[in-house]
Amino acid sequence: MLTFQYTTLINAPIETVWQFHERSDILVLLTPPWQPVQIIKREGGLGVGAISEFRLWLGFIPIRWLAHHIECNPPYLFVDRQEIGPMESWVHRHEFVNENGQTRLTDKIEYEIPGGLIVEFLIGWWVDSRLKEMFRYRHEVTQRECDEVVATRTFGGG
Structure with a gap:
């Protein structure tokens, strides 16, 4: 089992960061343009039972990825688990912690790559680097979007 973690202190209240993740267009916003x-679909918001479905392209080969939300504790945590997809297993924890009016956003993923320990040893570093690139992008978008919400509330406009 491999573990990936990425954390950022977002300069916005926890409620603002949580509400950003509840947006109906969140998957579009957080998907890096180069990926x-x-x-395919997103249903159920962040609550238990919610689903997200994607089609990944590995070259010319389409791969279905279906994730179900298995835990939700607003505005602190939601967890999704891959039901169908490219990994042997995948559990993604989205954690939100209040730190003096800011939010510590942490994405933690525990996953297994098909093929066992040898494959994990051979390509685990590559998967980790792709995840780091993706979550750097996601956290930057989250900060930018939450900055806009805070500025609008503070100054009454754009």
């Missing part, structure tokens, strides 16, 4: 991913 070969097609969003």
Whole structure:
């Protein structure tokens, strides 16, 4: 089992960061433009039972990815688990912690790559680097979007 974690202190209240993640267009916003991913559907918001479905492209090969939300504790945590997809297993914890009016956003993923320990040893570093690149992008978008919400509330406009 491999573990990936990425954390950022977002300069916005926890409620603002949580509400950003509740947006109906969140998957579009958080998908890096360079990734070969097609969003098929998102249903149920962040609550338990919610689903997100994607089509990933590995070259010319489409791969279905279906994730179900298995835990939700607003505005602190939601967890999704891959039901169908490219990994042997995948559990993604989205954690939100209040730190003096800011929010510590942490994405933690525990996953297994098909093929066992040898494959994990051979390509685990590559998967980790792709995840780091993706979550750097996601956290930057989250900060930018939450900055806009805070500025609008503070100054009454754009």
